Amino acid sequence: MSSPDPLAHLAPERLVVLDTAHLAGLISDAISNSRERRRSAQRFIADLLERRWLPLLSWHHLEELLQHRDEALVDARVRYLRELPRAAWVRPFDDRAGPGSILEVFRAEVAAAVAYPGARPAQVRDRARQHVIVIGAGDDAIPEHFRDWRLLRPALAAQQANARRVAAISRWRAHDIDDKPIGAWFGQPARAPDDVSRRLIRMREALEAEISVRGDKRIADPRAMAEEFMREVADDGYAVAGGPQLAPAVQLLVNAGLDPDDIDPSATFRQTMDLLMFHRRLRLVAESFELPWSELKRRALRNNLPSVRLEDAMRLYAQDQQERKGSELNDTHLLCLSPYADLTCVDKRTLESLRRARTKCPDLDQLLGKVARAPTYAAVVPILPEQ
Incomplete structure (x- = not known):
């Protein structure tokens, strides 16, 4: 000491x-x-x-x-x-x-x-x-x-x-949706499996190209990195398929870590993802505080x-x-x-x-x-x- x-x-x-x-x-x-x-x-x-x-x-x-x-x-x-x-x-x-x-x-x-x-x-x-x-x-x-x-x-x-993975992927978007309200997806049904597979392949190819061109040059295998990321996306999607209680888009957010009452349909996709990442980090330190999760969220606001x-x-x-x-x-x-x-x-x-x-x-x-x-x-x- x-x-x-x-x-x-x-x-x-x-x-x-x-x-x-x-x-x-x-x-x-x-x-x-x-x-x-x-x-x-x-x-x-x-x-x-x-x-x-x-x-x-x-x-x-x-x-x-x-x-x-x-x-x-x-x-x-x-x-x-x-x-x-x-x-x-x-x-x-x-x-x-x-x-x-x-x-x-x-x-x-x-x-x-x-x-x-x-x-x-x-x-x-x-x-x-x-x-x-x-x-x-x-x-x-x-x-x-x-x-x-x-x-x-x-x-x-x-x-x-x-760190290389985060830097290479965090700015990538399959579509320009950051400023669109998340509620726009709430009424949409789950896609057919064949359609999902085709879309995932196209997204994986686009992400691989992005990593190859814009990613850290020390990334040895852009294809493997893209495939790993898209597998995670697919696993999240398949987990939604068995949950009919909520709309697929809502279920996806809940599975990712948001509580239903955290989800604001008028919030943009970017705002919703920012909140999701914040709550994931907040859960990492939650055990340090003798508070219910709902009270911790109420007091620890990301903007503060x-x-x-x-x-x-x-x-x-x-x-x-x-x-x-x-x-x-x-x-x-x-x-x-x-x-x-x-x-x-x-x-x-x-x-x-x-x-x-x-x-x-x-x-x-x-x-x-x-x-x-x-x-x-x-x-x-x-x-x-x-x-």
């Missing part, structure tokens, strides 16, 4: 979310054979601490830092983070798990919304902050067992593959949770890149730490996407700390906001 903080009487420390590339470059310089590069890395950390700034670490940083073919370099990265004299990190659900992820941020925001019903997003952020951030030494942030990071490789590879507001805005208004890389998902997760940091460093693409989102959602300005681009870690100190 961390000892009492001897610096608590000083001015509050401020937090900077570095891009993972910054951390990778910093560590490479710190272990370099070049004296100049080593001094540059030493100066950076010294400058941060002297100004009472701390790097804010998360699982999303570790997830990328641990995925390198050079095992000796990964060992050095873990060792460097553990040797940091002082750092901040996202509080994990389990103290032995290392820095937490966006799910822990979400859990803290839900807890704040549950405790203070009707709180606005900025109020939720302010009340959640004390439960989101932990400050201490590097070896508190990165527990000893992370030296055995190789055991995490299968899970890390699976997460990376899933800062990280959800930001994710929604980025999903709707971010640039649709020609190549939809899996790393975009991690970039968004790091950006979602910005309500809890004084400075968040992002790449040029993410900064432009955020600019577009802010144009459409100006209320985001009330939620976020400063977000800026720094091409290297050495360029971060000059853009630190003044006290």
Whole structure:
């Protein structure tokens, strides 16, 4: 456990979310054979601490830092983070798990919304902050067992593959239906099996082409990815066929995770899917709260949770890149730490996407700390906001 903080009487420390590339470059310089590069890395950390700034670490940083073919370099990265004299990190659900992820941020925001019903997003952020951030030494942030990071490789590879899948498929639509009312499908009967099969084949072919052209180039088999996704779609559809109590479209939504009273016929397809994804995530943290599901839904509204507001805005208004890389998902997760940091460093693409989102959602300005681009870690100190 961390000892009492001897610096608590000083001015509050401020937090900077570095891009993972910054951390990778910093560590490479710190272990370099070049004296100049080593001094540059030493100066950076010294400058941060002297100004009472701390790097804010998360699982999303570790997830990328641990995925390198050079095992000796990964060992050095873990060792460097553990040797940091002082750092901040996202509080994990389990103290032995290392820095937490966006799910822990979400859990803290839900807890704040549950405790203070009707709180606005900025109020939720302010009340959640004390439960989101932990400050201490590097070896508190990165527990000893992370030296055995190789055991995490299968899970890390699976997460990376899933990120590529999400990035490749999430924007794809078989038809342009995002803005159509979901109720338009409620009166339609289930299709004949032969018709369904033909449509699924056409959709699979279209999705395969989309993944081949727009997906992450590291996706080895676009056809297999498309087939797996369409199998899931088909399984959901076949499950509906045996349920005559509700209209097929309604039954499909209920099977996916919505309660019948959550389904608004006037809501668009996009709005309904957003609500479905939100409720799925809410169920992941529901066991942390001694509340009936109906009451949890009533108090934890997606529009009042800062990280959800930001994710929604980025999903709707971010640039649709020609190549939809899996790393975009991690970039968004790091950006979602910005309500809890004084400075968040992002790449040029993410900064432009955020600019577009802010144009459409100006209320985001009330939620976020400063977000800026720094091409290297050495360029971060000059853009630190003044006290």
